[in-house]
Amino acid sequence: MTPRLARTHWAALVAVVLALLFAGAATVASTGGDGTGAATAVPVADSAEAGFARDMAVHHQQAVEMSFIVRDRTQDEEVRxxxxxxxxxxxxxxGMLLGWLDLWxxxxxxxxxxxxxxxAASAPDHGAHSGHGEHGGRDAHSGAEGADGAGGSLMPGMATKAELDRLSKAxxxxxxxxxxxLMTDHHKGGVAMAQGCAGLCTVEPERNLAQGMVDAQQSExxxxxxxxxKRGAAPRG
Known part of the structure; x- marks a missing residue:
């Protein structure tokens, strides 16, 4: 294992441990208390907290899918x-993001x-929604298949169905x-989304998780x- 891969591996393990700790804290907060008996507010459906949880859960699902595809398409140990x-x-x-939605x-x-x-709704002056398509080097409104697979707009950095098909055949x-x-584009889009939550979300465990995503994905x-x-190639765009 190379030193950088080793660091990435440990970073991933640390991220999982921290995520579980954050989830425990969020359970207390979202069920009406902070451990001292004080009531806490639960996010509403159109809040930054709920929107980030829903969108990043979809975004993450595609990253998992692409990662499982490539593990079957190469024997290279670094990439696998x-x-x-x-x-x-x-x-x-x-799982944490979806769990929070259930708890709320x-x-x-x-x-x-x-x-x-x-x-856009949480920070209308930031131009976040109008400009998010530039992240990941791709237009977030391009492609025929949307984030939920049923048409509509792609989120930042997400691969199209045609690109996933190409990966499956390579x-x-x-x-x-x-x-x-594809994963470089995906991470760039994910970082932009997580930075949005880190700046807008008010639930501390979720905000901390978002910042952890930023740090880990920038390293990756x-x-x-x-x-x-090493393979004579470069990121797209």
Whole structure:
């Protein structure tokens, strides 16, 4: 294991442990108390807290899917280890985000809701919604398949159905390069979303988790750039 991969592996484990601790804290907060008997507010359906939880759960699901695909399409241990770390970490975080929605009594899916609307609604002066398509080097409104697979807009950095099909059919170095490029775009979009929650969310455990996502995914972006360079390739855009 290379030093950077080792650091990434430990970072993923630490992220999972912290995530579980945050989830425990959120359970107390969202059930009406802070451990001292004081009541705390529960987020509403159109809040930044709920919107981030819903959107990032979908975003994470695609990262897990892509990571499992590439593990079957290459024998390269560096890429397979990275894919495992990403799948493991993001699956755990996704479970937490969906768990919070359950604890808050809020829906996991809101019919007709535009992805990332929570950023615009919570910070209209920041231009978050109008400009989020630039993150990840791709237009968030491009592609035929939406975030929920039923049409509509893609969230920042998410791969299209055609790109996922290409990854499923690739093998060896081609699969490694495509995965690293797609995941680089995906992480850039994820970082932008998590930064939004870190600045807007008022539930401290969720805000802390979002900042942890920013830190971990920025580190993985550096690693993926190195892995692409070793394969004579570079990030897209």
């Amino acid at each position: 280890r990275l894919a495992y770390d990403i799948a493991n970490t993001q699956a755990n975080q996704r 009594g809020l829906p996991k899916v809101v019919s007709g809701a535009e992805p990332m609307a929570w950023m 093998s060896g170095r081609q699969a490694e390069v495509l995965y690293l490029q 972006l550096l690693l993926m750039a190195d892995l692409l360079k």
